[in-house]
Amino acid sequence: MRRFLIVGHRADSTGHFKLDDLPGSGGRMDILAMSASAALFLSHGLREDVEVWLVFNGGKGGSPRTIRIIGSEARYLFPDERNMASMIRNALIRYHGKGELKATPGMYVSDTDLKDVLRLTAEDSEMIYLKEEGEDVRESEISENTTFVLGDSEDLTPAEESMLMSIGARKMSLGPTHMHTWQAVTVMNYEVDRRSNGSD
């Protein structure tokens, strides 16, 4: 199973942002929405072997929230930015209290914070931090069960990076070009697809 974990440093965890202003009022919610699309969508449908975990650490008066989207279960998703952001927004607004809420088929929201997200995802997968200074993806082994961790418009903070590296993550690079998060997710899917299909 392939998993993408995106850390939204300013992404509004309350859901009270404007769909007309995802970069500003959403705290770069555009990046989270497009990264989810890039991870989950093929030309004609969803990737059944992909999960996306989005961590929301921003928003006035908000507490950390995490949304999991499971490709094999997901319904009612469309790949354009606004539709994806709208589904995320609805899930965040509907969430009250503790535990995990199934907001829509395949979309789960909880109050899990990054530390616990890292612990949970590391239980069943290898952890890879996508960052420019890492080993080149084309020189690297990637196991079938991997969680790829990315920041949003900012890299992980030093504290976040320490947490991630302390559970045994490797750093991996997609080459010399500095991409947006959703571009990096697209390219990582492509690199792993190539290996799965023996065309690397």
Place this chain on the structure above:
Amino acid sequence: MRRFLIVGHRADSTGHFKLDDLPGSGGRMDILAMSASAALFLSHGLREDVEVWLVFNGGKGGSPRTIRIIGSEARYLFPDERNMASMIRNALIRYHGKGELKATPGMYVSDTDLKDVLRLTAEDSEMIYLKEEGEDVRESEISENTTFVLGDSEDLTPAEESMLMSIGARKMSLGPTHMHTWQAVTVMNYEVDRRSNGSD
């Protein structure tokens, strides 16, 4: 110079579409906007060596329109879908009459149709049609001056494909995964970047 040419079969050439409904009222304008972003944007700025040409062939009562975005000249662009679509919409609405209008720095709109777009772009570049059945990109030579041609949510029509192939285009494939247009643009940039940097 690297150029991406996206053919919007139903994309509203009048500009009178809703920013809140790019897939529907815009005729999959979401795909054109995200493809432009994927082509032009790096993590922190624009690619100066990239041009994007978007052909709009839809919209009620509309005539074909073409927008050229020149990375080295462009200003006021943001990578999120709505902002990019908004700039495109304004350019289309402001265009009246014939010839080419400079709508904003680096963004030009004209009444050029696909046939003439193909003729113009083929004058100074090699033409490559990105399609699943083509030769594998990793087995192929790509010259520095290339125009990559892609459909939107649909491949080129047989008539469009004939026009393109008749001017000497090659078909190239990004491998066995069928991607959205904006994902294919992202991956093509990545593949060419790898060659330019000698890391392929």
